[in-house]
Amino acid sequence: MKVCKFGGTSVASAEQIKKVAAIVQSDPSRKIVVVSAPGKRFSGDTKVTDLLIELGRASLAGERVEAPLEKVVQRYAQIAEELNLDPAVIRAIQTDLWNRLSADKSNQELYMDRIKASGEDNSAKLIAAYFAASGLQAKYVNPGDAGLIVNDLPKRAQALPEAYERLATLRNSEAVSVFPGFFGFTKNGTLRTFERGGSDITGSILAAAVKAELYENFTDVDCVFAANPHTVANPVEIEKMTYREMRELSYAGFAVFHDEALMPAFKESVPVCIKNTNHPAAPGTMIVKERDYSKRPVTGISADSGFSTLYVSKYLMNREIGFGRNLLQILEDEGISYEHIPSGIDNLSVIIRSHQLTPEKEARIVQRIQTEMHADDVHIRSDFSMVVLVGEGMNHTIGLAARAASAIARTGANIEMINQGSSEVSLVFGVLKHDETKILKELYQEFFEPALVK
C-alpha cells in the first residue's frame, strides 16, 4: 500500500481537491491520504493556517472573533459548495471551530496549537466527505483515535514507539483513510503540533507504521531540480536520489523536506516520491535508500548564505588536549550549534549560521575565548555562503574536487573554505556571499552541461 500526502496548494480549492480524488482513485494501493490545511490558491492569497493564527490571536487578545472566524469558514464553504457537498459538513466545521475557541485559554500555546491544528483536521473531514460523495470508500481518521501518540515537546512533538504499533492497524482498513497532518496527541490527550510544515512528518510516520511500499508526497512541482531554478535556467530534473543526498541538499537551501520529516520513513526504508498534484503523470523524484550512481557523479548543487566564521589561533594549540572541546563548550553555553570546524595546526575556524549570533553573544564568546583559553587571535567574520555539491560516491570519483575547484577559479572567486572528508556524498565550499550566484552557475555548467561548455 501507498501513503499519499497532499500539501497546502494541492487542497487549496475544489478544483485541486478533484485532482486529489482522481489521483487516489486511479491507484487502489493509495489507501492512506494525509492532507494539509488549504494553502494559497494564487499568489497573494492567504493560507488557512495564517487565517487561523489571526483568529487565535484575536481570541486570546479578547477581540471579537466573528470576522476572522468567518474568513476561515468561508474558505471551507466555498470549497464544499463547488464540490456539491452536504452543507452539514460546513456546519460541523463551524461548530468545531467554536468549540476550539471556547476552550481553556490558561495555556496560550496549547490554545493556539488547537486552533491551528483545526486547519488540517477540518481539511481531512471535508476531503473524506468529498471522497465518499464521489463513490470512493473513504473515511476521516482522527489522529487521537488512530493512536498517533506524541511526546510533550512544544511545537516539536515526536511520535512515541507505541504510536507506530497502533497506527499499523490502518493497514487493515478497507476504506481509504483520510488523515489530517501536522498534529498528534500526548498520552493524556493534549493536542501537540509538529514543526510547521509538519504534514510531511505525519505522512512519514504513517508510511513507516504501515510499512508502505511507497510514500508519495504530492506538491506543486514535477520534481526536485539539480539546482535552484531561480539561479540556473531550466535545471536538470533529479529522477532519483538517496536519503543522504536529500539531507545534504536540504542543508543549503533545498527546501525539499523538513529536516526531520523523513526520519521515520528513512528508518523503515520506505521509498519516497515527490510528485505534482497538477501533473500526476510526471514520474517525480524518488528518494531511496540506495541507488546506482555510475552515470553522473553529482546529483545536485545547492547554496545558502548567512554563515559566519569564528576564527581562533593560538601557538601550539594542537598540543593542548581539550582545546577544541572547551571551545565548543563555550558555544554550547550560548546555545549555538555549528556546521564545520576546519582547522590548521595552530588555528581553527568554526562555521556557524549567523542567525544564531547577536552582537552581545559575539562579544561574550570572543571575550571568553581570549580570557579562558588564552588565544592569540579571535575574531568573527560574517557574510559567507556555503556551496554544496551532492552526489552518492562523489568523493570516490577521482578528479572531482579538482573539477569543482577549477570551475570556481574560473569565476575569479576565492575559496575561503573547503570541507571534504567525512560525508561520502558532499563537498562543501565556503565562499563570500557576493560570489555565490556566479559560482553556482559555473558549477552547474561544469557538472550538468558538458555538451554546452564553451
Place this chain on the structure above:
Amino acid sequence: MKVCKFGGTSVASAEQIKKVAAIVQSDPSRKIVVVSAPGKRFSGDTKVTDLLIELGRASLAGERVEAPLEKVVQRYAQIAEELNLDPAVIRAIQTDLWNRLSADKSNQELYMDRIKASGEDNSAKLIAAYFAASGLQAKYVNPGDAGLIVNDLPKRAQALPEAYERLATLRNSEAVSVFPGFFGFTKNGTLRTFERGGSDITGSILAAAVKAELYENFTDVDCVFAANPHTVANPVEIEKMTYREMRELSYAGFAVFHDEALMPAFKESVPVCIKNTNHPAAPGTMIVKERDYSKRPVTGISADSGFSTLYVSKYLMNREIGFGRNLLQILEDEGISYEHIPSGIDNLSVIIRSHQLTPEKEARIVQRIQTEMHADDVHIRSDFSMVVLVGEGMNHTIGLAARAASAIARTGANIEMINQGSSEVSLVFGVLKHDETKILKELYQEFFEPALVK
C-alpha cells in the same frame, strides 16, 4: 647580538669544534653559544647522549659502570686531545660524571636526567676551554648560576618568566658565553630537562631573554628544502619563511625544529636562521615573523603517514547541540588528541595520529560512541597520510586549490579529505598512504618546476 646554537653533529669531533670556533670568531656579535652533546661523527656512530643513557641504566641496575663510563669519557678525551687541551679538562669531566653517578637514586627519573644532562654540560665546558685556548674571550656558563629557572614538569620543563629577566644579564658579558643546552633548574635546585632535542629550546629562550637580533641554529644542512629530498630530487631551497609556515611544515614530516622550541623566540619576534656548520657561507633559511609572499604562493610541501580516521554518522546529527563536544570528550578521556574534524551534515570524521590508538582503545571508543551517543555508524580506518601545502597568503591565491587538486587527480589517486579554511598558510589533503609519494612528487612538479611541465 646573536645567539648561536650548535647541534650534535656540529660538536661531534675536534674537527667540527674547530669549525664552530671559526664561525664564532668570524662575527663579534655572536656572543652567546649554546651547544648540544657530541653527536654522531659518521653513520653508525653512537651519540654521547645514548652512551649516557646506557651508563645511567647500568648504574640504576646495579651493574658495573666502569666500561660504559669509559666510553663516554673516551669521546671527550679524544676531542680534547685533538684540540690540544689541558688534560685537566678531561679529569674534571670524569669527576663530574662520578659525582652524578654517586648521587641519590631514589628518584630514578631525576637520576637519569642528571646523567643525560652531563652530555651538554661537559660539551659546553670543553668547548669553552677550547675557545679560550684559541684566544677567544669565552666562558662556560652554568644554567643554574645564569638563572635558567624552569617549572617542575618531568621531561617537558618550561622556563619561568623570571628566567628571562635573569638571563637578560648575559647581554652585559664581555666574554662569549658558552651555554649547555637541554636543561635548567627548578627553584629548589632540581635539574630538569627539556624534551629531547631541547638544545633548540635553550637557544630560543636565550635569544628571547637577551632580545637577540638573530638566533642562528647551526646544523648539518645548508637550508630547509621545499620538499623532502628523499622523495623529490634536488628540491628548491627555502630562503625565508614565517614562523607560521615553519609550524605548518613541521606538522607533517619536516623535522626542522622541535614543536615548542621556537615559542620563546616567536614571542619576542627574534628572527631565526638555520645554517650549516660545515658550510657557513651558505645563506641558510631565515624564519621570520612576516615576509613578502608575492613571488611564489607555495613555500613548501610536506607529507606524513600514520593517520587514522574515526568516522561517526547519525541521522540529524547536526541538530544535536553538544554532539561534537561529547565526541571529543570521549577521545579526551582516552588521552587522545586530534588533528582535524571534517564534517558533513549527518556525519563527521576525526583525524587522529595512529600511534595514539591501540586495539583496546579503539574498541572502547567505538563502543562508547555507539552506546552513549546512539550513532548509526562508527568505524576507524587507518593508513592515511596527510599532504600539506604551506605558504603565506596561499589561500588567497585564486585557483590554487584547483591546481593542487588537479595535480593529485593526475596521479590517479583519490582525495579522501580536504581541509582548508582556518589557517591562511596551509591546505591539507588526506590521502591513502600508498599514494603519498607520487602525490608529493606531482605537487612539487606543479608548484616548483613550472618550466619543466610536460
